[in-house]
Amino acid sequence: MNHLVNEHAPLLVNEELGRGIWLMTVEAPAIAAGARPGQFVHVRIPGMDDHILRRPLGIYAADAAAGTVDMMYQVLGFGTSRMTELAPGAAAVELIGPVGRGWQPPEDARRALLVAGGVGSAPLHPLACELAAAGADVTAVLGAGTAEALVARERFCAALGREPLCSTDDGTYGRAGFCTPLVAEALEEAAAEGRPFDYVACCGPEPLMRLVAGLAAEARVFCEVSLERRMACGVGACLSCVVDTVDGKRRACVDGPVFPAEEVVW
Amino acid sequence: MQRVPRETNVRLAVDLGGLAMRNPVTTASGTFGAGREYHDFVDVAALGAVTTKGVSLHGWEGNASPRIAEVPSGMLNSIGLQNPGVDHLKAHELPWLAEVGATAVVNVSGHSFDEYVAVIEALEEAPVAAYEVNISCPNVDAGGMTMGCHVPSVEKVVGMCRAATARPLIVKLTPNVTDVAEIARAAEAAGADAVSLINTLLGMAVDARRRRPQLARVVGGLSGPAVKPVALRMVWQVARAVRVPVLGMGGISCGLDAVEFMLAGATAVAVGTANFANPHATVDVIDGIIDYCEEQGVADVNELIGALEC
Numbered sequence: 329m330n331h332l333v334n335e336h337a338p339l340l341v342n343e344e345l346g347r348g349i350w351l352m353t354v355e356a357p358a359i360a361a362g363a364r365p366g367q368f369v370h371v372r373i374p375g376m377d378d379h380i381l382r383r384p385l386g387i388y389a390a391d392a393a394a395g396t397v398d399m400m401y402q403v404l405g406f407g408t409s410r411m412t413e414l415a416p417g418a419a420a421v422e423l424i425g426p427v428g429r430g431w432q433p434p435e436d437a438r439r440a441l442l443v444a445g446g447v448g449s450a451p452l453h454p455l456a457c458e459l460a461a462a463g464a465d466v467t468a469v470l471g472a473g474t475a476e477a478l479v480a481r482e483r484f485c486a487a488l489g490r491e492p493l494c495s496t497d498d499g500t501y502g503r504a505g506f507c508t509p510l511v512a513e514a515l516e517e518a519a520a521e522g523r524p525f526d527y528v529a530c531c532g533p534e535p536l537m538r539l540v541a542g543l544a545a546e547a548r549v550f551c552e553v554s555l556e557r558r559m560a561c562g563v564g565a566c567l568s569c570v571v572d573t574v575d576g577k578r579r580a581c582v583d584g585p586v587f588p589a590e591e592v593v594w
Numbered sequence: 595m596q597r598v599p600r601e602t603n604v605r606l607a608v609d610l611g612g613l614a615m616r617n618p619v620t621t622a623s624g625t626f627g628a629g630r631e632y633h634d635f636v637d638v639a640a641l642g643a644v645t646t647k648g649v650s651l652h653g654w655e656g657n658a659s660p661r662i663a664e665v666p667s668g669m670l671n672s673i674g675l676q677n678p679g680v681d682h683l684k685a686h687e688l689p690w691l692a693e694v695g696a697t698a699v700v701n702v703s704g705h706s707f708d709e710y711v712a713v714i715e716a717l718e719e720a721p722v723a724a725y726e727v728n729i730s731c732p733n734v735d736a737g738g739m740t741m742g743c744h745v746p747s748v749e750k751v752v753g754m755c756r757a758a759t760a761r762p763l764i765v766k767l768t769p770n771v772t773d774v775a776e777i778a779r780a781a782e783a784a785g786a787d788a789v790s791l792i793n794t795l796l797g798m799a800v801d802a803r804r805r806r807p808q809l810a811r812v813v814g815g816l817s818g819p820a821v822k823p824v825a826l827r828m829v830w831q832v833a834r835a836v837r838v839p840v841l842g843m844g845g846i847s848c849g850l851d852a853v854e855f856m857l858a859g860a861t862a863v864a865v866g867t868a869n870f871a872n873p874h875a876t877v878d879v880i881d882g883i884i885d886y887c888e889e890q891g892v893a894d895v896n897e898l899i900g901a902l903e904c
């Protein structure tokens with residue numbers, strides 16, 4: 329069973345990567361040791377005064393040897409703005425983790441397609457590393473608003489030893505427009521080569537995930553998606569975060585956040 | 595790390611209308627699952643009791659998402675009493691609570707008078723220390739709060755539950771009434787062994803930019819530190835109006851908060867929304883009560899009950 333800890337996590341790094349997207353590295357050895365790709369941490373941010381809830385963030389990297397956890401966060405509201413003010417070396421956050429059901433690729437996955445919209449690249453990065461290390465052939469598709477927001481590109485290059493397929497809404501890098509055409513083409517090409525994908529994983533805005541799930545279903549490839557819901561407890565107790573599935577309402581925090589796409593009622 | 599309360603010579607045990615609690619702290623229904631979800635953080639057997647999520651006869655789907663919104667010093671929820679039904683609780687959660695040695699209080703809900711009774715009847719052979727009858731949920735259309743707002747329906751549902759069990763019967767009151775003392779007296783007269791309050795305050799949050807409500811159900815229940823002054827006032831009023839003990843809750847997040855409720859008349863307290871920010875909150879509250887008692891020379895926590903000097 330997945331055991332949870334609540335870890336006091338001093339900041340080592342907190343820097344803007346580009347366009348309101350930040351990287352935070354913290355010292356959290358217990359979570360780093362236990363984390364599986366696709367799991368998340370539930371973050372208590374100091375100095376939140378009258379904002380009483382934690383914020384859920386995907387684990388961008390977990391380094392068991394160094395005892396560190398990386399999070400990639402987009403500045404959206406009060407909590408993520410407050411995070412940018414925390415100083416490495418001085419501040420600390422508190423993390424509940426590692427939470428949730430992560431990615432569960434088929435055990436014999438040989439060829440995988442990972443599709444990330446925006447900061448959805450965070451929880452896909454550890455999966456890319458794991459699949460590549462297991463010898464799978466991994467193609468990554470990264471979509472973002474603009475070139476400067478393609479902040480995970482280099483890490484995916486390093487993990488996969490090749491360029492991810494990129495798209496930007498404004499055409500400043502890679503294909504102009506949404507990333508779904510790249511996904512459709514990759515699926516078609518792989519099928520045409522006679523080496524179809526056997527796994528698709530997607531994290532990003534819900535409309536993107538729905539489209540990618542549809543493309544994967546058409547191509548008859550097993551697909552998983554990572555869903556976002558507002559969360560209070562983050563440990564499965566409060567039923568704030570439910571997702572409609574073919575098995576009824578299930579909790580995004582502990583039954584997910586990753587669900588087989590075929591189980592999700594969109 | 596699984597925490598337990600610290601050692602002390604202060605006597606912490608309280609009697610909540612026949613429910614023997616090893617210390618005055620339980621969990622607020624709906625915020626703690628059935629205890630298992632928090633067992634990595636606190637030894638739930640070390641709590642005064644674990645109060646489980648509201649349960650109905652055959653289970654409910656609950657409301658659409660989004661179900662929560664963060665608001666200043668609190669949150670709104672419209673979970674809608676989602677639960678898998680009493681048989682699931684009996685088969686999976688209660689045996690686990692018994693196995694770890696926890697004191698289980700089951701929060702009972704229903705859409706009709708008969709449903710409350712049926713849930714209690716289904717639990718009479720199960721390891722349950724007390725029932726908390728929820729006639730105060732603001733998030734369901736039938737039953738829940740509508741039942742807890744009128745003296746005749748309070749008398750009827752409490753009377754029927756009373757007839758169904760000899761176990762301690764706690765009746766959970768809504769703050770969304772004009773005169774909470776009157777409702778508390780009706781519950782007492784109909785046979786309640788204790789009353790608990792407050793359930794959440796009906797509220798609402800709007801996203802101005804999108805011109806939409808933040809909750810799918812539009813309205814929801816407010817909880818957390820924002821409601822504490824209202825909760826304290828109501829506990830104080832009710833404690834003066836009835837002879838049965840009071841279980842106080844609403845925004846409690848530290849030992850001093852709990853002591854305030856006890857001084858206002860509560861025999862025991864529940865920790866709810868605070869668990870979300872701090873998964874060790876229940877044990878922190880117990881430790882904080884101990885700190886206060888040691889500091890103030892209080893040998894027995896019962897000395898605090900109603901000791902407010904006005």
Ligand SMILES: Cc1cc2nc3c(=O)[nH]c(=O)nc-3n(C[C@H](O)[C@H](O)[C@H](O)COP(=O)(O)OP(=O)(O)OC[C@H]3O[C@@H](n4cnc5c(N)ncnc54)[C@H](O)[C@@H]3O)c2cc1C
Pocket residue numbers: 368381382383384385386387399400401402403404405406407408409447450451555556557558559585664
């Ligand atoms: C499992 C999971 C993993 C996530 N991983 C990442 C990640 O790796 N990087 C990243 O940038 N973002 C991620 N998010 C989204 C992130 O949690 C929100 O952007 C963040 O909570 C916004 O907080 P805020 O205080 O800035 O916004 P506010 O609007 O001030 O927040 C108000 C409340 O709404 C909640 N909320 C607002 N937006 C979202 C959202 N999109 N999803 C869930 N709750 C929300 C907040 O948690 C808070 O309770 C993830 C969400 C989930 C559920």
Ligand SMILES: Cc1cc2nc3c(=O)[nH]c(=O)nc-3n(C[C@H](O)[C@H](O)[C@H](O)COP(=O)(O)O)c2cc1C
Pocket residue numbers: 560566622623624625647648671673675701728731766792793794816817818819821843844845846864865866867868
């Ligand atoms: C997410 C959530 C779910 C709740 N579910 C229930 C429930 O099932 N039954 C019930 O009697 N009260 C329920 N409540 C109310 C709490 O038990 C408690 O009365 C209230 O939240 C005030 O306490 P607090 O401020 O410490 O949370 C719920 C509250 C929250 C926040």
Ligand code: FES
Pocket residue numbers: 558559560561562563564565566567568569570579580581582
């Ligand atoms: S956030 Fe509480 S159950 Fe998922």
